[in-house]
Amino acid sequence: MSPGLTFFVGVGMLVLFGWYFASDQGLRKRLLASTLMLLLVIFSIATIWPPQKKIALGLDIQGGTSFLIRLVPGDKAITKGMLEQAVEVIRKRVDYFGGGEPIISPVGSDRILVQIPGLDTAKIQEARAQLSRVAKLEFRLVYPDNGEKLKAIDEGKDVIPPEYRIESYKMQREGEKPVEERLLAKKKADLSGDRVSSAGASYEKDGWVVHLRFDPEGAKKFGDITAAHVHHRFAIVLDGAIQSAPVIQDAIYGGDAQITGRFTEEEARGLASVLENPLQTPVSIEEERSVSPTLGLDSIRASILAGLLGLAITLVCVAIYYKIPGLVADVALLINLILLVGALTMFHFVLTLPGIAGIILTIGLSVDANVLIYERLREEMALGKSLKVALNTAYEKAFSSIFDANVTTLITAAILFWKASGPVKGFAISLTLGILASLFTALIVGRNFLGWFVDTGRLKRVSMLHLISAQNINFLGKGFLACMCSLALLLAGATAFYLRGERNFGVDFRGGDLITLSAPGKIDIGQVRNALQPIGLADASIQESAQGAKSYITVRTPLNTSDKVEKQIMQTLPSAGFHVEGSERVGALVGGELAKSSLIALGLGILGILI
Numbered sequence: 156m157s158p159g160l161t162f163f164v165g166v167g168m169l170v171l172f173g174w175y176f177a178s179d180q181g182l183r184k185r186l187l188a189s190t191l192m193l194l195l196v197i198f199s200i201a202t203i204w205p206p207q208k209k210i211a212l213g214l215d216i217q218g219g220t221s222f223l224i225r226l227v228p229g230d231k232a233i234t235k236g237m238l239e240q241a242v243e244v245i246r247k248r249v250d251y252f253g254g255g256e257p258i259i260s261p262v263g264s265d266r267i268l269v270q271i272p273g274l275d276t277a278k279i280q281e282a283r284a285q286l287s288r289v290a291k292l293e294f295r296l297v298y299p300d301n302g303e304k305l306k307a308i309d310e311g312k313d314v315i316p317p318e319y320r321i322e323s324y325k326m327q328r329e330g331e332k333p334v335e336e337r338l339l340a341k342k343k344a345d346l347s348g349d350r351v352s353s354a355g356a357s358y359e360k361d362g363w364v365v366h367l368r369f370d371p372e373g374a375k376k377f378g379d380i381t382a383a384h385v386h387h388r389f390a391i392v393l394d395g396a397i398q399s400a401p402v403i404q405d406a407i408y409g410g411d412a413q414i415t416g417r418f419t420e421e422e423a424r425g426l427a428s429v430l431e432n433p434l435q436t437p438v439s440i441e442e443e444r445s446v447s448p449t450l451g452l453d454s455i456r457a458s459i460l461a462g463l464l465g466l467a468i469t470l471v472c473v474a475i476y477y478k479i480p481g482l483v484a485d486v487a488l489l490i491n492l493i494l495l496v497g498a499l500t501m502f503h504f505v506l507t508l509p510g511i512a513g514i515i516l517t518i519g520l521s522v523d524a525n526v527l528i529y530e531r532l533r534e535e536m537a538l539g540k541s542l543k544v545a546l547n548t549a550y551e552k553a554f555s556s557i558f559d560a561n562v563t564t565l566i567t568a569a570i571l572f573w574k575a576s577g578p579v580k581g582f583a584i585s586l587t588l589g590i591l592a593s594l595f596t597a598l599i600v601g602r603n604f605l606g607w608f609v610d611t612g613r614l615k616r617v618s619m620l621h622l623i624s625a626q627n628i629n630f631l632g633k634g635f636l637a638c639m640c641s642l643a644l645l646l647a648g649a650t651a652f653y654l655r656g657e658r659n660f661g662v663d664f665r666g667g668d669l670i671t672l673s674a675p676g677k678i679d680i681g682q683v684r685n686a687l688q689p690i691g692l693a694d695a696s697i698q699e700s701a702q703g704a705k706s707y708i709t710v711r712t713p714l715n716t717s718d719k720v721e722k723q724i725m726q727t728l729p730s731a732g733f734h735v736e737g738s739e740r741v742g743a744l745v746g747g748e749l750a751k752s753s754l755i756a757l758g759l760g761i762l763g764i765l766i
Contacts, residue, residue, distance in 0.1 A: 164198055175599070180547070185610075188603040195595075196490060199497025209500050211273045213507030214258060216448055219272035220279055221700065222286060223442035226265045233265040237436045242267055244434050248285055262669065263739045267438075270446060272505055279443075281425070287440050288394070288429050292348025294412075296380070297388035297400055298339040305339045318342055322390075324397035338400055340390045345380055346373065354430040356423035363423035365414040367430065374410025382406035393426075446709075447680070447699035458508050462515045469519055476620045477529050483604045484525040487596040488518055494592040499585060510585065517589030523560075524597035528553045533619060542617060543609050550602050557597065561590050567760035668717035671709045671736040672724065678706045678731065686727035690719055707736065714740075 168191065175187040203209055226233050226241055238261050249257045249271060258270040274282055298304050298319055305321065307313035315321065322340050325333040350373025355366050369377055381389070381403045390400040391414050399415050418426065470488065474481040495514060504510070531553045535545035564586070571583035608614035630637075652659055684693045687710075696711040712720055717738040724733060 164194070168194060168198075185603050185607060188599050192490065192600050192603075195497075196493055199493050202497045202501045203493075210496075211503065211505045213505045213510070214270055214272045214446075214448065215508050216506070217272065218445065218447045218698070219257075219270055220274045220282070221442075221444050221446045221698075222269045222271075222283070222440050223262070224267045224269060224286060224438050225441045226267075227437040227439055228265070229437070233436065235264075238265065238267070241434055241436055241438065245269060245286060247431070248428055260666070266441065268669075281421070283440055283443065285425055285429065287438050288434075291394050291433065292351065292430055293344035293392040294346040294377070294380075295341040295343075295390045295392055296345050296384060297341075297390050299384065299387040302339075305337060308339075315339070322397055324400070336400075338388070338390060338397065340392075340397070340400075344392070346376055348430060348433055350374075350376070351430055351433075354427040356418075356420070356427045358420070361415060363418040363420055365418070365423055365427050365430065367412045367414070369410040369412070371410075374408070377410065377412065378406055378408035382408075393430075444700045444702060459511065462511055466515050466518060469522060473522060473525070476622075477525075478617070478619060479608070479614060480525075480529050480532070480605060480617060480619070483601055483608075484522065484529075486604065487525070487601040488521060490600055491521055491592045491596040492518055494595070495589050498588045498592065502584065502588075504585065513582065513585060514589070517586070517593065521589075521593035521597060524553075524557045524593060525601065527556055528597070528601070529619065532617065533621075536617065542615065546605060546609055550598070554598065557594070561594055563764050564590055566763040570760045570763055571756045573756070666740065667711055667713045668715065668720070668738060668740060669709055669711050670717045670720055670738040671707060672721075672733045673705045673707050673736050674731050674733050675704070676706065676732070678708050680708070682728060682731075683708060683710070683724060686724050687720065690716075690723050692716065692720060695720075 171187055171191050171194070175184060175191060178184040178187060224241075224245070226237060242259060242261055245267060246257075246259050249259060249269065257272070258268065260268050262268045269286060271282060298316070304313060304316075308315055308321070316339075318341060319339050320342050321337055323335055323337045325335050350369045351367050352370040352373075353368045356363060357366060358364075385403050385405060387403055388400045389403050391398045391412075393414070401415075414426070470485045473484050473488075477484065492514070495517065499506070499510075499514075528549055532545055532549035535548045535552075536542070538545075540548065568583045568587045568590070572587070605614070678699055680697055680699055683697055684695075687693050687695060692712055698709050700707045700709075710720055710724075721735055721738070
């Protein structure tokens with residue numbers, strides 16, 4: 156579906172939503188609700204279909220492309236700080252591709268493993284360039300004499316000043332052919348790109364440009380330089396090549412600058428991404444290969460089956476317990492699922508097994524809204540009210556509880572989106588979409604379905620199971636005891652967490668061992684998992700790849716377990732002909748900056764709920 160059509164459909168739905176909420180109860184409101192539901196379902200199915208082409212799958216389900224990147228040492232040896240800085244920069248650059256749930260971790264002392272799901276051939280080439288680009292940005296003053304000095308040098312009447320050198324770049328004006336221009340520019344940068352705090356791309360009258368914003372110190376220095384050199388040229392140099400050399404018209408103290416050039420949209424956005432996240436150390440891509448899913452087919456099949464079984468049990472239990480209203484709730488839940496998957500597909504989310512679990516969890520949680528409504532309906536009917544009056548009253552009285560609970564969760568999701576990054580930010584968006592879909596299906600779809608049955612006389616009475624009889628328990632009277640029990644449990648949990656220490660954290664946080672084995676023939680991942688079962692590592696991340704006639708597997712396990720893994724595989728599968736290609740320490744998948752921002756977001760989210 157084209158972006159233009161998507162925009163107009165969205166505007167039309169907003170108009171219908173406004174019309175729906177402005178209408179009183181009656182036929183018009185029910186028709187508007189039905190129209191909204193049909194449009195959203197059709198739009199979602201059109202977005203999803205065909206699913207094998209539209210729904211992007213993660214590394215754990217379909218595999219992806221693996222890059223092994225090595226930091227290139229210069230005058231200084233590679234340090235741990237350089238490696239960590241490169242990991243965080245590459246993590247942010249990978250976000251540019253929309254690569255949901257990528258694997259990015261340090262390997263050894265000078266390499267980084269990057270695995271990105273769902274890249275086609277063109278994207279692989281772009282990723283290769285994006286990951287290895289240093290993006291060294293510099294601003295250098297051009298000799299202030301309108302080219303007279305350079306002309307004299309060319310004629311042999313003058314010499315190049317020691318702090319300058321001759322450089323050339325291609326200048327192109329709209330509608331004209333590129334013209335090569337030579338400039339006498341400073342060797343040393345007057346301002347470097349490490350003062351750039353943010354960058355973005357936009358389309359203007361002369362084409363795509365990249366906007367820069369400096370930090371306070373960089374903005375002051377940029378302002379001082381431009382104030383002292385008005386009407387002189389200022390060369391913008393990227394990775395040693397001049398991109399443009401505009402004339403300084405006036406002092407620029409706002410801290411903003413822009414780079415113009417012959418950029419396509421992809422080039423401008425890619426350049427903005429690398430300028431915002433520059434590498435301090437040059438890197439080279441040492442190895443590139445396609446890798447299999449991090450989970451075996453048996454694990455994927457079992458996980459999806461468990462999720463579908465859980466969803467089916469939920470639907471059956473709701474239908475049995477609440478009968479006809481339960482069937483209406485089940486229909487609303489299925490519509491909720493279609494809307495949620497459609498929204499995630501439209502926003503180009505990469506679907507992973509944790510994502511599937513999150514979707515099923517969202518569907519399960521949306522049952523809570525129906526439980527609140529139907530239990531309130533039971534109470535209203537017990538007071539002797541007619542079904543129509545009881546139904547309207549149930550929705551009106553349950554609305555505040557449902558709205559408050561979901562708004563509280565939305566506050567948490569908003570804070571997670573604001574402060575966190577990477578997969579945590581993706582989780583926040585999927586959580587928000589799930590909540591909005593649940594509210595729509597529970598309060599609009601379910602209400603109008605039931606209202607239609609009641610108003611047309613097709614449903615004259617409602618009966619529900621009542622497995623637990625009403626109990627009058629004085630919960631408030633037991634408040635002090637409950638607080639003491641809660642405090643005791645909190646202290647016990649905190650003490651256990653402290654005593655366990657690093658054992659609380661898995662491979663994702665602590666790092667681990669990465670062992671690579673090769674075999675002359677096809678490797679059965681299922682057999683490898685079975686071989687690791689006796690030593691308790693059957694759930695390890697195992698990936699398969701091929702290079703030439705050889706097949707390879709990489710096994711990621713907790714720290715100091717590679718020898719045990721190697722011995723177990725060799726002894727259990729001697730006929731496979733495994734050969735150990737290498738074994739080394741790998742860093743945490745969750746980097747320090749990602750963990751810090753996520754913990755801050757979590758703390759602020761809890762604070763938002765309490766407030």
